[in-house]
Amino acid sequence: MFRLLLRTAFLASTTGMLVADLPPPADAEELQPMSAAEFDLLKKTLLYTEDDAKALRASREILAGQTDALLDTWYGFVGANPHLLHFFTRKGDGKPDDAYLAAVRERFKAWVLDTAAADFDAAWLAKQLELGRRHHRSGKNRTDKVDAVENINYRYLPALIVPLYTTIRPYLAAKGNSETEVDAMQEAWRKALVLTVILWSQPYVDPRDF
């Protein structure tokens, strides 16, 4: 679906119909989302089970009213780390692009609930590839039509797994669930974050090697 949208935007822009986002380089455009069979092997490898899906869905109800507070925490962390805030700065003056930060923040909130829905179907797999592109130079800045730093270094995608699963815990615990339930939800989030980062890494890795 995303590929189709991108192609449509590309065709429209080359025929002068609208000032669309730039198309990604051909090699990134050629990437295919992971198949359901491949994703099943990945879930098996990282011990992701139906219990994790249930724990994620339980976390969705708990997090639903707290995504603004959660994003305050996460943006606070990014803002406190200049080497991370860097990826939201303009190439022109090196200053953070506030409109870009605000737009990403809204999508980040939606992503929390989308991940917690644990509905990892073909549309979700295709969306993760698109989200990966938006971190990589093949697609970054395009959605928000900004002139920010061109690429988020790969290394920070896996690294951010740790602060995300660490700082989400107080929000998971905020509605009075037992320690055991909070543990299960946090562990399901760890697995979901690892799965997500693998899929987002695809544009960074040679297709032969991925």
Added chain:
Amino acid sequence: MFRLLLRTAFLASTTGMLVADLPPPADAEELQPMSAAEFDLLKKTLLYTEDDAKALRASREILAGQTDALLDTWYGFVGANPHLLHFFTRKGDGKPDDAYLAAVRERFKAWVLDTAAADFDAAWLAKQLELGRRHHRSGKNRTDKVDAVENINYRYLPALIVPLYTTIRPYLAAKGNSETEVDAMQEAWRKALVLTVILWSQPYVDPRDF
């Protein structure tokens, strides 16, 4: 140091002095280990502190007498998953290469204690790049002079973080430490595994993007 050793082996082999490992492709050979300054930013990003180093070192004493049992668990997991055992199979007949498995197992045991030493200096950083190469087609099979599958798919490097930190816990708990101490050691292992996988991923990622 590793680069020097590789170059020496290459020169020796091209002058017929010994039947050495094949040199890696030029582009992989050009990679530089992560600098200490870059690694500090990575540690900061994933909340790795001196407390984690202490917890890893505490785990080292606990794991020291258990690495054979731990490797039984890990190899049992790999052996039970044909899509993982695949990377240890010969290209010729598709069968697992037992000598290759045995050689990797010995190094895997040493790696456990090396990681737990938490001495993440320049030599360790250089070694992680070399270990990354041994998973990637630029260096796989060379150390053991085997004719196995040419590349471990990138996706399984992050994925294996989860079974490793999950299955190590009973070994961390085997010497009667408190739940709090075991939690701290397991969390330090999670962070060490994420750090390690990032460094091992370097040969898979375009240097501009890494």
